[in-house]
Amino acid sequence: MGLTVAIMTDEIGWHTRQLQAALRVRGCIGRCIDLADCRIDTTAAWHGLVIPGFGRELPDAVLVRGIAGGSFEQVTKRLGVLHALRELGVPVYNDARAIERSVDKSMTSLLLHAARIPTPPTWATESLAQAQRIAIREGAAGHALVLKPLFGSQGKGLRLVGEVDGVHHALPDIDKAYGGLAYLQHFLPAAATPGFDWRVLVIGGRAVTAMRRVSAHWIHNVAQGARCEPAELTTELAQLAEGAAQALGMDYAGVDLMPSPPARPGARSRDGIQVIEVNGAAAWQGVQRVTRFNIAAALVDDLLGRRLALSDGSGRSKVSRRA
Known part of the structure; x- marks a missing residue:
């Protein structure tokens, strides 16, 4: 049996x-x-x-x-x-350890940083005053920020902080909507028009397929209306995604990556591709549409x-x- x-x-x-x-x-x-x-x-x-x-x-x-x-x-x-x-x-x-690491975005960022995986500068603080100081300091250096729910998914609850395209976005009251915690990360403006990110699926430590999530909006989640396109699984994408999954101890993972935008005058530059998030219970319906093999069979x-x-x-x- x-x-x-x-x-x-x-x-x-x-x-x-x-x-x-x-x-x-x-x-x-x-x-x-x-x-x-x-x-x-x-x-x-x-x-x-x-x-x-x-x-x-x-x-x-x-x-x-x-x-x-x-x-x-x-x-x-x-x-x-x-x-x-x-x-x-x-x-x-x-297992639960891997899920806990990926669900907690601040722990994901910390583990990626410790493993020297390129990822945007990140802060997590319970102090609204400290979060405001970070936003002011980074804004002076030419960086807007993204405020994310610590346990959010599907692009829900993401807010811009700072100046983007000539519009200033104030830091909201973190006590009301963010559980009293500011998880802030450098905003990466679109490197192309329309903007996109990559979702790479890692199974058993190996990157097996990739797609681009393309959207005119700065949030590229499929749940927020982005469209899925086939993407070449380059050596750089594969190595970064595999390193991210290994850093979090994942059996399988959906790794989100973005290209760094061209550096603006006076801004600190971070070249190359950066890992944004690592998903420990990743959906794959979108990536299945642009992948020839059966993903569920690969997982099993x-x-x-x-x-x-x-x-x-x-x-x-x-x-x-x-x-």
């Missing part, structure tokens, strides 16, 4: 259907589970977890597709379930072949984790 893989997701749709189909091809079962429905119960089984649909057993592997937002306590419990599964010997792809093959050491032609007996 094939292995049973828990697909942790708060949303069933195209991505989960793709993963389930790829698992069926490999003789496995993909079962969609919402981490919000999982719980800790030390009286229920030897391992102390309750994973819906698994009774007293545990999944043979876990593939994390998405984690629902919630209170600090709720998210802590959901990540705690993933931590516990890893400690119990269940391969978790990506990496999970089974690298993490579980199962080859396409081998017998796959189910691992027992009974009491």
